Amino acid sequence: MDIIVCIKQVPDTSEVKINPETNTLIREGVKSIINPYDLHALEAGVQIKEAVGGRVTVLSMGPPQAEEALREAISRGADEAVLLTDRAFAGSDTLATSYTLARAIDHIGADIILCGKQAIDGDTAQVGPETAEFLNIPHISYVRKIEEIRDGYIRVERLMEEGYDVVESSTPVLLTVVKELNEPRLPSLKGKMAAKKAQIKRLGPSDIGADEARIGLRGSPTQVKNIFAPEAKTDRRIFTGTPEEQVDALIQELRGIRCI
Amino acid sequence: MYIRVNRDKCTGCEECLNSCPYDAIEIREGRAFINEYCQMCRLCLDVCPEGAIKEVMEEGEKAEAISKDDYRGVMVFAEQRDGMPVNVAYELIGAGRRLADELGTDLSAVLLGSDEASAIELIRWGADRVYLCTDQSLRVFNDELYTHLLSELIRERKPEIVLAGATPIGRSFIPRVAARLGTGLTADCTSLQIEKEDRALLQIRPAFGGNIMATIICPDHRPQMATVRPRVMKRGEYKEDREGEVINIDLDHTTTRTKVIDTVKEVSDVMVNLHEADVIVAGGRGVGGPEGFKVLHELARVMGGAVGASRAAVDEGWIPYSHQIGQTGKTVCPRIYIACGISGAVQHLVGMQSSDIIIAINKNPEAPIFNVATYGLVGDLFEIVPLLTRKIKELKGITKD
Numbered sequence: 294m295d296i297i298v299c300i301k302q303v304p305d306t307s308e309v310k311i312n313p314e315t316n317t318l319i320r321e322g323v324k325s326i327i328n329p330y331d332l333h334a335l336e337a338g339v340q341i342k343e344a345v346g347g348r349v350t351v352l353s354m355g356p357p358q359a360e361e362a363l364r365e366a367i368s369r370g371a372d373e374a375v376l377l378t379d380r381a382f383a384g385s386d387t388l389a390t391s392y393t394l395a396r397a398i399d400h401i402g403a404d405i406i407l408c409g410k411q412a413i414d415g416d417t418a419q420v421g422p423e424t425a426e427f428l429n430i431p432h433i434s435y436v437r438k439i440e441e442i443r444d445g446y447i448r449v450e451r452l453m454e455e456g457y458d459v460v461e462s463s464t465p466v467l468l469t470v471v472k473e474l475n476e477p478r479l480p481s482l483k484g485k486m487a488a489k490k491a492q493i494k495r496l497g498p499s500d501i502g503a504d505e506a507r508i509g510l511r512g513s514p515t516q517v518k519n520i521f522a523p524e525a526k527t528d529r530r531i532f533t534g535t536p537e538e539q540v541d542a543l544i545q546e547l548r549g550i551r552c553i
Numbered sequence: 554m555y556i557r558v559n560r561d562k563c564t565g566c567e568e569c570l571n572s573c574p575y576d577a578i579e580i581r582e583g584r585a586f587i588n589e590y591c592q593m594c595r596l597c598l599d600v601c602p603e604g605a606i607k608e609v610m611e612e613g614e615k616a617e618a619i620s621k622d623d624y625r626g627v628m629v630f631a632e633q634r635d636g637m638p639v640n641v642a643y644e645l646i647g648a649g650r651r652l653a654d655e656l657g658t659d660l661s662a663v664l665l666g667s668d669e670a671s672a673i674e675l676i677r678w679g680a681d682r683v684y685l686c687t688d689q690s691l692r693v694f695n696d697e698l699y700t701h702l703l704s705e706l707i708r709e710r711k712p713e714i715v716l717a718g719a720t721p722i723g724r725s726f727i728p729r730v731a732a733r734l735g736t737g738l739t740a741d742c743t744s745l746q747i748e749k750e751d752r753a754l755l756q757i758r759p760a761f762g763g764n765i766m767a768t769i770i771c772p773d774h775r776p777q778m779a780t781v782r783p784r785v786m787k788r789g790e791y792k793e794d795r796e797g798e799v800i801n802i803d804l805d806h807t808t809t810r811t812k813v814i815d816t817v818k819e820v821s822d823v824m825v826n827l828h829e830a831d832v833i834v835a836g837g838r839g840v841g842g843p844e845g846f847k848v849l850h851e852l853a854r855v856m857g858g859a860v861g862a863s864r865a866a867v868d869e870g871w872i873p874y875s876h877q878i879g880q881t882g883k884t885v886c887p888r889i890y891i892a893c894g895i896s897g898a899v900q901h902l903v904g905m906q907s908s909d910i911i912i913a914i915n916k917n918p919e920a921p922i923f924n925v926a927t928y929g930l931v932g933d934l935f936e937i938v939p940l941l942t943r944k945i946k947e948l949k950g951i952t953k954d
């Protein structure tokens with residue numbers, strides 16, 4: 294079974310903040326990590342390979358530095374790595390990213406494509422389904438369990454608001470995965486050695502037959518107009534006094550705005 | 554396009570360095586330099602006091618514009634569960650009505666797998682037109698059928714704006730619709746505004762785990778598409794006598810590659826419907842144990858709400874994971890969120906900070922939860938919560954348990 298796992302290198306967003314006065318980012322030493330959801334996608338890929346045989350290729354589109362993330366993925370069990378890197382890819386929104394990934398996946402070939410549910414820098418959760426659409430294959434979102442997988446067939450559990458659905462699909466198929474799916478393994482010693490030696494294949498737009506008008510900034514319909522700090526609460530009230538006094542003050546406020 | 558620093562203007566003041574989330578600006582020979590990490594997010598453009606950072610267009614870069622004037626009207630996707638439209642459907646009709654009125658255009662809703670009576674309800678809540686498909690096979694969500702029907706409708710009717718709920722269903726199939734139509738899509742918006750002069754939809758959403766807000770536009774493509782976070786938009790006005798048309802559409806395509814073979818509802822011991830609750834009483838490590846959650850349940854009961862938890866409380870095994878709120882749990886947006894014994898780590902805040910009113914109860918006055926709180930009570934939750942419960946009971950005239 295040929296498996297492709299799409300991974301993204303992201304800044305560790307829990308550390309990114311904005312300075313409300315200047316509207317600029319405060320970003321003291323934010324590290325780059327593999328998007329946490331993608332580690333679960335990778336683990337799923339490696340487990341499928343262990344169960345039914347095959348190859349796991351990790352694929353990422355990003356700056357040359359994303360190579361680190363791909364090497365880490367090899368240390369965690371991937372067999373091969375492909376980096377889509379070229380100036381022309383920069384500035385991609387989810388549509389252009391998905392188009393590019395789809396062209397690369399077509400080029401490499403796969404039965405199962407795994408993505409994280411979402412990337413923590415943008416939290417869009419759009420790249421998986423959009424990529425499946427460009428590939429003209431089905432997708433299943435929020436996979437929390439893979440029940441059965443064999444040639445041409447897969448059955449999974451999809452996490453929904455009030456429980457889960459059991460969904461079956463033909464392959465090739467693209468899955469986006471949630472954290473409940475598995476516990477990612479740590480890099481093994483053998484894996485680390487392999488990661489050191491691995492050749493990371495680099496591909497540009499012409500290698501994957503991408504239409505220049507559909508990649509990068511030019512292929513991106515959406516634009517960031519501006520950014521700003523989340524609104525600070527201006528009407529914030531911290532009560533003082535005994536518990537009873539505080540509770541009374543709260544109740545009075547809530548009644549004032551007709552909340553109780 | 555790429556970002557460039559004008560070396561003649563740059564003074565090397567380093568003001569821009571921190572504006573970049575990708576570490577793409579460095580100082581070389583006393584001047585700012587954009588390295589290959591640059592993702593062209595353009596966050597640095599306005600930061601430079603000298604105006605030395607510029608975006609440079611390459612020749613022939615601009616996409617050929619489509620004829621935007623062919624697109625008119627607002628369309629919302631009205632999601633149903635067991636045939637009944639869910640809350641977010643009414644919220645979108647509220648938001649869509651407001652946008653349509655501002656643009657001087659009409660509002661249509663798309664309702665799949667439901668019935669005429671529900672369609673008429675949508676009209677009373679503000680839709681001018683409902684495209685209804687009553688085919689029972691659509692009751693169960695299917696990415697391919699939903700994508701097909703909605704894309705075809707959009708192609709035919711050409712709305713300028715399309716909105717759907719940022720629910721598991723909306724976030725799963727709307728991206729496919731956008732990709733099929735080759736247009737932009739903004740995820741999980743918390744505010745929508747219209748820029749009158751060019752009819753542009755300003756799509757406002759949190760980014761970087763909620764630490765930053767971004768305004769996204771889709772200048773050259775139509776429709777402008779967005780998913781909208783549930784419980785953020787307000788319903789419009791219900792008018793029993795509002796008139797509109799219901800247009801029946803057929804399901805003309807039934808072969809799919811994916812199939813739902815079973816739907817399982819998982820209900821925890823207390824029915825947690827955190828997404829629908831008006832009031833959420835949430836507990837963290839400060840609650841001290843499973844016993845401590847009893848007082849929270851009691852408060853939730855008198856306020857007619859649900860109980861949530863921080864990851865710390867879930868990790869301790871005091872309450873099941875289905876109650877967890879935050880980055881790795883649920884995102885909620887109730888009218889009132891009461892955080893008891895929760896410190897307010899950013900991973901928790903991203904799951905609840907768009908709640909209308911946040912009440913924090915914590916014995917440590919320095920706890921970061923107070924920074925996002927509307928009302929803060931400093932003290933022991935085991936004193937405060939039972940008191941609050943008792944007083945609300947009194948107010949509501951609840952005398953016995």
Ligand SMILES: Cc1cc2nc3c(=O)[nH]c(=O)nc-3n(C[C@H](O)[C@H](O)[C@H](O)COP(=O)(O)OP(=O)(O)OC[C@H]3O[C@@H](n4cnc5c(N)ncnc54)[C@H](O)[C@@H]3O)c2cc1C
Binds near residue numbers: 837878893917935
């Ligand atoms: C990748 C990642 C994802 C995460 N995802 C989530 C998530 O989804 N949701 C989440 O919640 N967390 C998440 N976390 C964990 C998060 O960082 C915090 O560790 C967690 O939210 C802390 O929970 P807490 O506030 O209950 O506990 P603490 O931080 O220990 O705070 C307990 C608070 O209770 C107060 N207190 C104690 N006793 C009393 C009393 N008797 N009366 C009143 N106040 C009292 C204390 O003053 C303190 O402020 C995540 C972390 C990581 C790294």
Ligand SMILES: Nc1ncnc2c1ncn2[C@@H]1O[C@H](COP(=O)(O)O)[C@@H](O)[C@H]1O
Binds near residue numbers: 330331408409420
């Ligand atoms: N640049 C990228 N390279 C490889 N995979 C990506 C990239 N961007 C997004 N993905 C994949 O798509 C998923 C969803 O990303 P997003 O839509 O950005 O939230 C991620 O978890 C990745 O699996």
